[in-house]
Amino acid sequence: MSFNSIVMVKQVPDTANISGQVMKEDGTVNRAKLPAIFNHEDRAALELALQIKDKFGGKVTVITMGPPRASDILRECLYMGADEAYLISDRKFAGADTLATSYVLSEAIKYIGNYDFVFAGRQAIDGDTAQVGPQTAEKLVIPQITYVEEIVKVQKDKVTLKRKIDGGFEVLESTLPCLVTVLKDALFPRPFKARRVMAYKNAKTLLELEKMTEGNSLLYIDQLKDEYLHKGWYIHTLTMDDLKLDESRCGVHGSPTKVHKVESVVLTGGNHVMVPPTKEGISNLIDHLMEDHILG
């Protein structure tokens, strides 16, 4: 009894740790300067997939849709223990909302095939929507179990999971295959394995291999790809055409939601009355609040 998992991961701007360096003078955040990181909840999702592999055997495949540099997090997945990685990348995917993203990811999952579980983090910290998981499950026509904290039991064709709900938790039993979204606090992702880092730091996407051949007439891309595949260093790279996707459902065209307006939140400023921290100051403040019927 072994189980194959596909894990959806995302590279995100680090919106949680806003330091002074990324602040503009007007008090807003310079988004271009935020460092790109591995979305935490996706890392927890990978951990869950690896635990199932450790226990039952099977294969763990990671996929991400993103720009070429998103290969960074795919290498990190390989360091942790993933068997294979896919970068789904195409300029035509730019501007995708969750509906268009889930279309591309679901088609990539169908292309890879042969899976029992699809895992993803509950949500990514740049959008916090939690929509791509359920929307991918709907397109794959499989059950979704969101907000999962723990896998209780895995049997031949079903899984028992504990998930968070408002005010408590519930335990569900689902048939396989199913899509599971994972909460960050549920699991502590394993560190990189030194041996795997040594091996997979060389792992490269097709785009990165193409870069290596540029200006080097001795290298042929097909040969290079074969060599990397053979060594297990190849990060599969798929475009819109590779997946035979409907362009009208990708990127901006396939996205029903549009950003109409963006306002930066200003962190400075504000008009407030300074109250001296003295007995008198506080006494006056209380008087004032009592007069306004806010206190007392």
Add this chain to the structure above:
Amino acid sequence: MNKINNDVWVFIEQRDGTPADVSFELLSKGRKIADNLKSELKAVILGDKVQVLATQTFQFGVNEAIVYDHKDLAHYMTLPYSRLLSKLVSDEKPRVMLYGATVIGRDLAPRVASFTKSGLTADCTDLQVSDVNYLRKDYKNLLLQIRPAFGGNIIATIISPDVQTQMATVREGVMRMEKLDKPIEGRIRNIEYVADPIDSLVKLIEQHRKENKVNLKAAPIIVAGGYGMKTKENFALIQELANVIGGEVAGSRAAVDAGFIPSERQVGQTGVTVRPKLYIACGISGAIQHRAGMQEANKIIAINSDPDAPIFGVAHYGIVGDVMEIIPRFINEFKLKLR
């Protein structure tokens, strides 16, 4: 052929037959949107023995309650709920569909939006209706879906210009629940539930829920502490101040993470959104995620030793100094005045 309409739908979330507050908050907002669009407000209710709940919605201006009432629908389960709702939306094509941004709403809405290829915006904090010019095209009466994004560092207005159904999940507590003086004479439309094999792919084994006894949303006065309180012992002062002035205790994410206070009392983006008469922030720096949950309080007092703390940016009264000295002073002065 199905007629295309301008109706506004709200998914009514119930747990053991009790409606979620956010659903009624959304009905109040939905009523205004429907008036704007000159259309009807409809509530969609799935559950077991929910006829009474259906009539309750009329107090919030519902013209029609669409009801699936069956014992198999007692508990929210993704597959039957999303299947029934997807079919309903596909058949009747409402113009707007709203859900609470709860665990249930955030599980259900994307699945329905995916099936119906609707636009969906998560975690809105405001909704408006307006004519919009987008890419040199004019659109009448679009739903403006306003939400914080990028970890709360920007406020984005999202539109879904070219689809029939504009869907949104809306955060709990951000819309006001307003009963009408006179309920609308609404109608109930019961639809028979016919089970499908898909519905039973996932089974509920057990469920444990503790109803939240803490109701921060309803508290007129909230005293909140942050990481600046330094220890759990110090945090007891927050409780004391709250007791003296008749308020509830709350905390920032940092205070919850540090174990000063349980998570059900967390105010902010991942906690509760509150709008009390008075909010006293003690030793809270005022990260954007926290401010998102409290900045609409009527009056805000910020006490912090760092004069540059962002919390002062939303405060009405600022006291710079050591919380461990200022809070006892506040308590003493208040007690003196009560005499």
